[in-house]
Amino acid sequence: MADKKLSGAGLRGQSAGETKLCTVGKSGSGLTYCGYDVSDLADNATFEEVAYLLFNGELPNQAQLDAYIAELKGMRDLPEDLKSVLKLIPKDAHPMDVMRTGASFLGNLEPEVDFADQNRAANRLLAAFPAIMTYWYRYSHEGVEIACTTEEDSIGGHFLALLTGKTPSELHRKVMDVSLILYAEHEFNASTFTARVCASTLSDLFSCITGAIGSLRGPLHGGANEAAMEMIQKFSSPEDAKIQMAGMLERKEKIMGFGHAIYRESDPRNVIIKKWSKLLSEEYGDSSLYDISVACEEYMWDTKKLFCNADFFHASAYFFMGIPTKLFTPIFVCSRLTGWAAHVMEQRDNNRIIRPSADYTGSEPRSVNPIAERG
Ligand SMILES: CC(=O)SCCNC(=O)CCNC(=O)[C@H](O)C(C)(C)COP(=O)(O)OP(=O)(O)OC[C@H]1O[C@@H](n2cnc3c(N)ncnc32)[C@H](O)[C@@H]1OP(=O)(O)O
Numbered sequence: 376m377a378d379k380k381l382s383g384a385g386l387r388g389q390s391a392g393e394t395k396l397c398t399v400g401k402s403g404s405g406l407t408y409c410g411y412d413v414s415d416l417a418d419n420a421t422f423e424e425v426a427y428l429l430f431n432g433e434l435p436n437q438a439q440l441d442a443y444i445a446e447l448k449g450m451r452d453l454p455e456d457l458k459s460v461l462k463l464i465p466k467d468a469h470p471m472d473v474m475r476t477g478a479s480f481l482g483n484l485e486p487e488v489d490f491a492d493q494n495r496a497a498n499r500l501l502a503a504f505p506a507i508m509t510y511w512y513r514y515s516h517e518g519v520e521i522a523c524t525t526e527e528d529s530i531g532g533h534f535l536a537l538l539t540g541k542t543p544s545e546l547h548r549k550v551m552d553v554s555l556i557l558y559a560e561h562e563f564n565a566s567t568f569t570a571r572v573c574a575s576t577l578s579d580l581f582s583c584i585t586g587a588i589g590s591l592r593g594p595l596h597g598g599a600n601e602a603a604m605e606m607i608q609k610f611s612s613p614e615d616a617k618i619q620m621a622g623m624l625e626r627k628e629k630i631m632g633f634g635h636a637i638y639r640e641s642d643p644r645n646v647i648i649k650k651w652s653k654l655l656s657e658e659y660g661d662s663s664l665y666d667i668s669v670a671c672e673e674y675m676w677d678t679k680k681l682f683c684n685a686d687f688f689h690a691s692a693y694f695f696m697g698i699p700t701k702l703f704t705p706i707f708v709c710s711r712l713t714g715w716a717a718h719v720m721e722q723r724d725n726n727r728i729i730r731p732s733a734d735y736t737g738s739e740p741r742s743v744n745p746i747a748e749r750g
């Protein structure tokens with residue numbers, strides 16, 4: 376992949392620290408976690424194995440994985456006080472605000488007592504996030520108070536079971552698992568950098584994660600999967616998609632789910648989730664939204680040389696699984712928590728407070744006039 380221009384705003388191209396966790400745009404498909412190519416992990420590992428890898432630096436053996444899954448399953452239920460808080464959050468709240476409050480409030484009830492407690496705190500959030508999201512969603516939208524535990528071994532299957540109240544199909548379990556793997560980690564993206572800045576002050580894990588959720592919420596970052604869904608649902612056909620996108624580009628609007636700060640020609644996660652979106656469209660029995668998505672991809676590449684990022688085909692994939700659009704970005708939280716927490720741990724291992732400098736562009740030095748003399 377070609378290197379991005381090394382100057383300009385947004386700290387683009389500047390190294391802001393070291394990491395052993397991830398490479399973006401460097402080798403293999405362009406995305407590796409602890410040396411493993413993301414496509415290899417998506418084909419041959421589960422999300423729980425990836426979480427273990429990010430937290431421990433190595434993939435687990437079978438006994439370690441079994442113990443880890445059992446540990447996570449035992450941490451899924453929510454405290455009654457957290458359920459009470461979730462019940463107070465209105466139906467029209469932004470679900471990312473629910474996740475932010477959920478993470479923050481859990482940090483009040485079960486704080487990270489010291490850094491030796493960081494793995495317990497990270498695993499607790501990993502186990503609890505699917506229930507935080509779905510408990511609020513189903514209470515506020517359906518008036519149902521769900522049980523927060525299920526027999527599902529995987530976090531993806533657990534989420535789907537909580538959301539629908541039904542046992543998920545093997546295909547849906549598999550796609551959720553792949554999706555969580557694809558979203559797990561991505562070097563110094565905006566939300567992870569937020570978590571690391573917070574960690575560098577020696578703050579607690581719950582504060583780091585709460586801040587990271589706020590950064591992920593925006594449409595230029597994690598919020599793009601929802602924004603992409605809202606866009607493609609407005610297109611009536613592949614032809615209409617091209618006409619409407621031409622108008623958007625003419626009006627200099629951003630097309631959500633396209634482009635990337637680091638990748639220049641493709642996002643390696645796209646080809647993987649696109650394949651699963653196609654399979655899901657066949658199972659769904661109506662491939663219109665997939666066909667429209669493919670038309671968008673072709674049009675953006677042909678006209679602007681802009682490619683789909685990880686978010687674009689996630690929109691149709693989640694739609695085909697019946698997931699409400701407003702929960703798309705919270706699912707990203709359930710996954711990226713692993714990357715965020717791993718970066719917090721790495722920052723703590725070799726910490727110096729993150730405090731860059733700024734180029735001053737303000738007034739020359741001047742003195743304070745008495746208030747009566749100011750215009
Ligand atoms: C999981 C993730 O977080 S992936 C990212 C999700 N975000 C999105 O999908 C939002 C849409 N995409 C974007 O806004 C951008 O591509 C970003 C935020 C991802 C990256 O931003 P940058 O690093 O500033 O982009 P980059 O430098 O490559 O932009 C080059 C040019 O292409 C344009 N461009 C980039 N992406 C898009 C897009 N999606 N639609 C229209 N134009 C775009 C930019 O406006 C810029 O043009 P300009 O120089 O005339 O302003």
Ligand SMILES: O=C([O-])CC(=O)C(=O)O
Pocket residue numbers: 558560561563564565596636637684685
């Ligand atoms: O790396 C980025 O800037 C955004 C991204 O794709 C991610 O966080 O997954």
